[in-house]
Structure formats: C-alpha cells, structure tokens
Amino acid sequence: MERDALIQLLADGVEATTAARAALLDGGAFVVWDGSPSAESLAEIYGRRLRHTRRIGLETLDLERAV
Structure with a gap:
C-alpha cells in the first residue's frame, strides 16, 4: 500500500486515526x-494491550472502543 493511500484511509477524524x-x-x-x-x-490482542496499558498507567486513544 502506498503512503498516500493509507493517509487518505485515515482521514475519518477519529482521535486514534488522526x-x-x-x-x-x-x-x-x-x-x-x-x-x-x-x-x-x-x-485477544487488543484485550491484552488494554490490560497492559492500564497496568502501567499509559493513556490510550480509544483502545477501549476497539476491544
């Protein structure tokens, strides 16, 4: 995938994609x-990431919504 195409796909205004x-x-x-x-x-992957970020106190951008 070309960089410009991916940039266009990420133009939905959601905080994480922004x-x-x-x-x-x-x-x-x-x-x-x-x-x-x-x-x-x-x-499973997103759940593991969410638990890890909570455990270490790292703020995420809408990870709860992905899980």
Whole structure:
C-alpha cells in the first residue's frame, strides 16, 4: 500500500486515526500485511494491550472502543 493511500484511509477524524495519520504525514514508518486476522485474534490482542496499558498507567486513544 502506498503512503498516500493509507493517509487518505485515515482521514475519518477519529482521535486514534488522526494521530496515526499525523505520524504518517511526519514520515513515520508503516507496514501493511496481506490478509486479515480473525476477529477473535484481534480481540485477544487488543484485550491484552488494554490490560497492559492500564497496568502501567499509559493513556490510550480509544483502545477501549476497539476491544
């Protein structure tokens, strides 16, 4: 995926995607893999991330909504 295409996809105004879009516009690195994981796999990953960020006191951008 081209950087400009990804930047366009992240233009929905949601706080988390706005931050990701800004990072890309600032030259941040990114990787897009072929295929897609199962919903169960993503729920497990996001749940683990949420528990970890809460445990260490790190503020997130709408991670609760993703879980």
